Amino acid sequence: MQKLAIGMAKGGVGKTTTAINLAHGLALNGKTVLLVDCDTQGHCAKFMGVTAKHGLYEFITGHDRHGDPVQKMECLSSARHNIFLLSGGMMLVELTNWLHSHSEGKERILNQRLNPKEGMVDFVIFDCAPGWDILSVNILSTVNDILCPVGLEAANIEGVKDYVKYVDSAKQVNPDLNIKYILPTMFDTRTRQSHEILTQLKKRFGQIVLDPINKNVKVSESVGHKKTIFEYSNTSKGAQDYQNLVKRILSNGK
Ligand SMILES: Nc1ncnc2c1ncn2[C@@H]1O[C@H](COP(=O)(O)OP(=O)(O)OP(=O)(O)O)[C@@H](O)[C@H]1O
Numbered sequence: 001m002q003k004l005a006i007g008m009a010k011g012g013v014g015k016t017t018t019a020i021n022l023a024h025g026l027a028l029n030g031k032t033v034l035l036v037d038c039d040t041q042g043h044c045a046k047f048m049g050v051t052a053k054h055g056l057y058e059f060i061t062g063h064d065r066h067g068d069p070v071q072k073m074e075c076l077s078s079a080r081h082n083i084f085l086l087s088g089g090m091m092l093v094e095l096t097n098w099l100h101s102h103s104e105g106k107e108r109i110l111n112q113r114l115n116p117k118e119g120m121v122d123f124v125i126f127d128c129a130p131g132w133d134i135l136s137v138n139i140l141s142t143v144n145d146i147l148c149p150v151g152l153e154a155a156n157i158e159g160v161k162d163y164v165k166y167v168d169s170a171k172q173v174n175p176d177l178n179i180k181y182i183l184p185t186m187f188d189t190r191t192r193q194s195h196e197i198l199t200q201l202k203k204r205f206g207q208i209v210l211d212p213i214n215k216n217v218k219v220s221e222s223v224g225h226k227k228t229i230f231e232y233s234n235t236s237k238g239a240q241d242y243q244n245l246v247k248r249i250l251s252n253g254k
Pocket residue numbers: 010011012013014015016017018039041043128129130185186213214215216217219220221223238
């Protein structure tokens with residue numbers, strides 16, 4: 001089982017788009033995926049057109065908002081063939097408060113409770129929220145590997161440097177943590193800015209910088225249609241880019 005957090009403190013860089021398309025690409029390759037939405041925006045369910053009764057809050061706390069017990073299996077939604085979703089949404093505000101209410105070990109609660117048995121799923125993918133809070137730290141105590149999407153549209157290098165500092169601070173809780181991949185996103189081949197930021201990323205991070213995901217209208221449209229890029233436009237540049245990413249992850253970065 002491989003666990004991967006799609007994380008970056010900056011918003012709107014393609015974390016959720018990457019999480020759902022990577023999850024679906026892996027599922028289409030016969031892998032079983034648990035997709036965990038860690039964002040109050042609840043975008044994984046929205047982008048995939050899934051209605052979820054329960055999700056990550058109930059899974060972790062063991063009860064619903066009224067305190068009635070909820071079984072773990074009731075929290076999983078079938079998002080696609082081979083994809084189980086633990087949905088996010090506004091209940092994660094409550095989850096954050098609940099985590100804070102623990103006097104000891106509050107950084108590791110997710111790690112203890114979200115513990116799929118070896119063999120149950122092939123991949124666990126966490127779609128992280130922008131920003132940084134106790135839930136972010138809990139996710140990074142659960143995974144060792146982070147895939148960090150970086151938009152090539154604005155001066156995002158500073159954002160990555162900040163995120164590296166956050167990750168370094170989380171190493172106090174999980175010393176094995178590392179940024180395994182940097183994924184350049186929103187690559188616009190026509191702009192000098194895109195090329196410049198890509199060059200800077202390669203200079204700073206070297207081999208862990210993956211091939212970029214191009215800015216592609218089919219990718220942005222797919223979300224509105226509640227489809228993954230493989231369902232919405234399987235021949236698009238966006239689908240090719242995400243298929244390329246899927247291959248790289250399947251070969252474990254090689
Ligand atoms: N390769 C792409 N080409 C064009 N549009 C894209 C691409 N990737 C993502 N988008 C669009 O950019 C917007 C932000 O993407 P997304 O929601 O995945 O980012 P995010 O990092 O998860 O944002 P947040 O931090 O708010 O959770 C969405 O409208 C999405 O459709």
